[in-house]
Amino acid sequence: MIRVGIGYDSHRFGAARPLVLGGVEIPGAPGLIGHSDADAIAHALIDALLGAAALGDIGGHFSDRSEEWRDADSIELLRLTIDLLSRHGWRPNQCDITVILERPKLGPHVAAIRERLAAAMDVDVDAVSVKAKTNETMGFVGRGEGIAVHAVATILPVG
Ligand code: MG
Secondary structure, three states, X not given: OOEEEEEEEEEXXXXXXXXXXXXXXXXXXXXXXXXXXXXXXXXXHHHHHHHHOOOOOHHHHOOOOOHHHOOOOHHHHHHHHHHHHHHOOEEEEEEEEEEEOOOOOOHHXXXXXXXXXXXXXXXXXXXXXXXXXXXXXXXXXXXXXXXXXXXXXXXXXXX
């Protein structure tokens, strides 16, 4: 049996810290505002994985009102999500992620992001797809106010 989940996240630019997406520090843009490190790729992927297992959402497991998760490394949250799925009898199969932002160009960083996410999920890098596009200058993404990420993930029973 294979199950599928969908995830979405958005964050606003403007934090006084590095821009981190998919666990990779990306130069050329301000950081994203958020309670954790605001890694919107990791957050959308976590929600897709949790959704596939019907285990709620990221806010339910890593509350943005908890001091425990302030400035949290979202790759660590992804690892904890994989542990949670494992305890419920699930393992990640593959994922597909679309990142929507005007700048900076994500292309040069996609390989590193795929490797980082694959390592955190303990899957082959071939099982992790990351695509980036602009919003053709439309809406909050188009105005450069923030970033949006869509993710789909499938999971399989352990063993
Ligand atoms: Mg988020």
